[in-house]
Amino acid sequence: MIKNKFKKTVISIVALASLFGAGITAPIASASSISSYQADKINLEVKSAIALDSESGQVLYAKNADKRLPIASMTKLITVYLTLEAIKHKQISWDTKVEPTSAIVKVANNSEYSNVPLKKGHLYTIRQLYQATLIESANGAAMCLAQAVSGSQVAFIKKMRTQLQKWGIKDAKIYTVCGLPNGNVGSAAYLGANKNAENKLSAAEMSIVGQKLLAEYPEVIKTTKVSHRAFKDSGQTTSMTNFNWMLKGLSQYSGAYPVDGLKTGTTDAAGACFIGTLKYRGRRLITVVMGARHQDGTDPSRFVETKKLLNYIYQNYSPVVLPAKTKIAKATSMGVIDGKALKIPIGVKTSTVVWDPKDGKTLTTKLRYSKVEAGIQKGQTVNEYQFKSGNNKILTINDQPLKVSAQALQGTKKANIFVRIWRWITGTK
CATH class of the missing domain: 2.60.410.10 (D-Ala-D-Ala carboxypeptidase, C-terminal domain)
Structure with missing residues (x-):
């Protein structure tokens, strides 16, 4: 005993x-593979998924967790990690001001993307861009962060690949800093890669990204849990609403699942993706669902499947405290x-x-x-x-x-x- x-x-x-x-x-x-650990216990309507204890790494569920798929805007968590690293090492500060390039401005003002409009000749602080990246999933803002840290999109992408290697994620497919397909970032596209090339990681690899971010920069939750915030730019205000609808005050919120992060992602190839996190029984859990249905911008499928996954964990596991x-x-x-x-x-x-x-x-x-x-x-x-x-x-x-x-x-x-x-x-x- x-x-x-x-x-x-x-x-x-x-x-x-x-x-x-x-x-x-x-x-x-x-050990037997965690790729489809307990996958037959619940019918999740997603291409892949995983759930784990963020601190110990114990896997609680997995479905096709080793299969690499497009991650879309979940990419931004890697961008945010490297931004926080640069701040930590005093390469930049929260008050560092960044002027977007013409390519970034063009992406930032494309109404087809989740965005906060940025203007040529305007300066934006790292804090503003960081908030816009995590809350509104602003592609231009993420690209600005990369520009500030590394001087160019390509240099930052190489930094992203190197960081993933350090985490044991080999040969990751990374082409853009924001998660858009390569051809959608215009002149900032990664040279030599197909215009349809998209960033790809497996659900297991994506959970490692979440693990590392939460372990080293737990303060990220202070921003990822924000439902609404205003982005102010020279007298003009853009209202930002978090795409994580499981947050309090948004349509998929439930007190049973007090999710406070992390990031959604959506492209035609990726479908609807979501890496979520919450505290349960005193522990922080991470869930990832990839390739959920995405009929239109009102489809809540990724959050419905996340709730099914969390309910499975609640019903089928008991924490033993040591x-x-x-x-x-x-x-x-x-x-x-x-x-x-x-x-x-x-x-x-x-x-x-x-x-x-x-x-x-x-x-x-x-x-x-x-x-x-x-x-x-x-x-x-x-x-x-x-x-x-x-x-x-x-x-x-x-x-x-x-x-x-x-x-x-x-x-x-x-x-x-x-x-x-x-x-x-x-x-x-």
Whole structure:
């Protein structure tokens, strides 16, 4: 039993077989793919989808999650991330003023796109452009942010690709900073790419973008949760309304699903897309739906499907809270090689949550290591727990078993040579 009593789940511990030497990992069976994890449990009318715990990365649902599809204006989250990075490193500031190029002005004043009109010769602050990008999904504003950070659209696109590589997203298809098809940005088009080329990521990759943004810049929520805001430009005011209709005050709002971000995306090829986030049972969840129906500008399908996905999670998972220093029965200690103490007590390193599927199966865990070399300090990470529900692994967005770090609750120094020789003679372990 977990030392702290949990209403839902008893966690039993399966100790690993003996290992040869310290620091040798036990063999871990390859995890089944998260691409369509629990996909048969709910009929989502989308091309692909995923839901996960933003902090731990635990996947709660996936449908065709590895299939790359057009992401449209969800692209802007990468643009916003790099803008926040530039502000953090003092390359620009919130008050930096930007003059749009002729190409940007042309895009910004195209009424066929979601936009805030920008004018040639006018100056706009990074704060204004950032708000317009996230709230109104303004394409011209996003392009201005790219211009301010990198000096050109092409240079920024290369920066976007590099950032995705750093996040483990290889060979991503990125052609525009705003998510429009390449041919729709006029002279700012990416040279050598087809005019119909669109940015493409998988639902799983898009969720990683959301994860990274929320982890490093959680303040983004202060803007993504805004339903309405005015964009002021030399006496002229443009009313901005968030395309995320699940926000409070908008048509798809529901108190049961207090969504506060992140970004929609729509093109003919992409259909209706939405990466959403909300706090539930004390944890931040991320959902992505791609390729939902989009009959016209009033079609709420992406939000209807998101609600179905969230309702599935609400009904089929229970959070098991593991506070820091929690000791788990039958895994309360581990061996120490050549230590003054032959064993040390261990517990959970950092407070976390494991989402337990309501599948009638017992949630179990095992330790990855059986022993550790002496010279351990209290609080040092010395092991990790991995989890299963019955025979099914609890998986993360990296397609690996969920791992929770274990810390030493007591330190121990290395035993002197005489003690070690005596143990060798007597066979003490």
